[in-house]
Amino acid sequence: xxxxxEPKIDETELTHIPGAEPQSRMDVWWWLVALVVVIIVxxxxxxxxxxxxxxxxxxxxxxxxxxxxxxxxxxxxxLGMLGGLGxxxxxxxxxxLTTLYVEIVRGVPLLVQLIWWYFAFPVIIQTIGKWTGISAxxxxxxxxxxxxxxxxxxxxxxxxxxxxxxxxxSIPKGQMEAARSLGMTYFQAMRHIILPQAIRVILPPVxxxxxxxxxxxxxxxxxxxxxxxxxGREFMSTHxxxxxxxxxxxxxxxxxxxxxxxxxxxxxxxxxxER
Amino acid sequence: MEHIIHIEEVHKHFGRxxxxxxxxxxxxxxxxxxxxxxxxxxxxxxxxxxxxxxxxDKGRIIVDDIHLDNAQNINTVRREIGMVFQSFNLFxxxxxxxxxxxxxxVVRGRTRTEAKQIAMDLLKKVGIPEKANAxxxxxxxxxxxxxxxxxxxxxxxxxxxxxxxTSALDPEMIKEVLDVMLALTKEGxxxxxxxxxxxxxxxxxxxxIFMDEGQIIEEASPxxxxxxxxxxxxxxxxxxxxxx
Numbered sequence: 433x434x435x436x437x438e439p440k441i442d443e444t445e446l447t448h449i450p451g452a453e454p455q456s457r458m459d460v461w462w463w464l465v466a467l468v469v470v471i472i473v474x475x476x477x478x479x480x481x482x483x484x485x486x487x488x489x490x491x492x493x494x495x496x497x498x499x500x501x502x503x504x505x506x507x508x509x510x511l512g513m514l515g516g517l518g519x520x521x522x523x524x525x526x527x528x529l530t531t532l533y534v535e536i537v538r539g540v541p542l543l544v545q546l547i548w549w550y551f552a553f554p555v556i557i558q559t560i561g562k563w564t565g566i567s568a569x570x571x572x573x574x575x576x577x578x579x580x581x582x583x584x585x586x587x588x589x590x591x592x593x594x595x596x597x598x599x600x601x602s603i604p605k606g607q608m609e610a611a612r613s614l615g616m617t618y619f620q621a622m623r624h625i626i627l628p629q630a631i632r633v634i635l636p637p638v639x640x641x642x643x644x645x646x647x648x649x650x651x652x653x654x655x656x657x658x659x660x661x662x663x664g665r666e667f668m669s670t671h672x673x674x675x676x677x678x679x680x681x682x683x684x685x686x687x688x689x690x691x692x693x694x695x696x697x698x699x700x701x702x703x704x705x706e707r
Numbered sequence: 708m709e710h711i712i713h714i715e716e717v718h719k720h721f722g723r724x725x726x727x728x729x730x731x732x733x734x735x736x737x738x739x740x741x742x743x744x745x746x747x748x749x750x751x752x753x754x755x756x757x758x759x760x761x762x763x764d765k766g767r768i769i770v771d772d773i774h775l776d777n778a779q780n781i782n783t784v785r786r787e788i789g790m791v792f793q794s795f796n797l798f799x800x801x802x803x804x805x806x807x808x809x810x811x812x813v814v815r816g817r818t819r820t821e822a823k824q825i826a827m828d829l830l831k832k833v834g835i836p837e838k839a840n841a842x843x844x845x846x847x848x849x850x851x852x853x854x855x856x857x858x859x860x861x862x863x864x865x866x867x868x869x870x871x872x873t874s875a876l877d878p879e880m881i882k883e884v885l886d887v888m889l890a891l892t893k894e895g896x897x898x899x900x901x902x903x904x905x906x907x908x909x910x911x912x913x914x915x916i917f918m919d920e921g922q923i924i925e926e927a928s929p930x931x932x933x934x935x936x937x938x939x940x941x942x943x944x945x946x947x948x949x950x951x
Contacts, residue, residue: 604796612785614859615783615785616782616814624809625798629799
């Protein structure tokens with residue numbers, strides 16, 4: 433028979449709030465972030481030509497990469513939650529549709545998806561506009577950044593759905609039953625009981641997705657978005673110094689990904705609770 | 708006295724397993740009914756049908772004049788029925804106090820102050836007000852189960868269902884949970900309890916139901932059932948559990 437051992441209780445634990453303890457162990461990997469920043473600044477100061485010029489040239493691209501990633505990720509989190517709930521739905525139509533979405537998106541390379549959204553999607557909209565006589569659609573002008581965001585969100589939303597699904601399924605069934613037996617609706621139980629616990633479980637894979645998205649955002653340089661990668665290529669095509677340009681671009685990506693990884697670890701520690 | 712739970716000819720299948728085979732049972736207001744029987748006899752399934760955590764296939768269940776098979780809003784039924792589980796099922800990301808307050812606020816629409824007052828009163832009643840700000844994982848099993856009982860009571864239910872509430876507990880913690888349950892029976896709470904605690908059944912039950920293979924085999928007062936069981940299967944079961 434299943435028996436539960438009595439947990440050892442330290443009296444100080446009883447008033448202790450998880451996550452609120454002072455940060456006793458400094459996360460040493462912050463030093464790596466600092467080191468990369470020092471290298472970038474050092475290069476720019478010691479050799480302003482070309483490094484400072486590269487930095488000045490690509491800074492608007494850097495900004496676009498950050499905005500593109502953060503905005504896309506917010507939508508990915510929402511779409512992923514809807515997709516994850518859809519995959520768990522008992523309604524066959526909803527379950528079928530979300531499964532189809534996940535399967536299709538996972539089977540096509542992201543680069544191909546981005547190209548499809550940029551080149552094929554506007555033509556489809558325009559054609560529909562011509563058939564139906566709606567001039568707003570027929571004269572649709574594509575906006576590279578918007579289509580790039582759509583492409584990234586649709587693709588990453590599918591992967592995120594699976595992460596949400598796994599996270600929700602990892603919460604013991606009894607939690608939902610207890611919530612429902614108290615009279616909560618399915619959505620109240622999801623909102624107050626299941627998702628808050630699931631989100632803590634999925635935080636590490638979600639953090640990984642953010643970093644992967646940050647790196648994959650470089651693919652949008654192929655579809656007319658002037659992000660960091662594209663600006664690097666533009667600088668190189670006029671100055672012919674591939675080593676310096678691509679080293680600097682790589683360092684800039686590295687500092688962003690390393691910083692994000694630290695941030696994820698920090699949030700993980702803050703939201704930890706005893707099971 | 709009026710009947711608060713009517714169960715009529717209820718059938719339930721799990722795939723090819725016929726878990727409930729035409730069970731009928733009536734419970735009066737204020738009555739304490741203890742269901743006993745070997746494992747796999749369908750007693751937990753029957754209990755879970757009363758608040759429709761489990762759907763049944765055939766028959767009728769009426770709770771508080773509401774027909775469960777076509778209840779438009781099952782949540783209005785469930786808020787009147789408290790349920791206590793074998794594995795406690797406390798919300799592990801919340802403090803004990805929040806566990807007791809959440810449903811009061813989102814389901815009953817009580818204010819924070821009201822809910823907190825009720826929660827603290829109940830924690831005093833189950834004897835652990837000092838644990839209000841602890842997390843479930845910091846409590847012993849017995850304490851967790853007492854919190855779970857308090858959480859159900861906070862909704863002011865008319866009926867309390869207990870699904871093997873002491874089966875996951877170490878022996879020394881069983882009494883503290885049974886004492887809370889015993890106190891509840893004295894207040895006139897309608898209770899349906901699935902349990903292996905024959906001592907509790909003898910002390911608190913108005914009626915004992917013996918179930919086997921998805922059917923009610925025998926029902927009687929504790930004195931009658933323990934001293935003079937009529938059916939062979941009841942005798943066999945009791946001789947096993949009472950020996951230990």
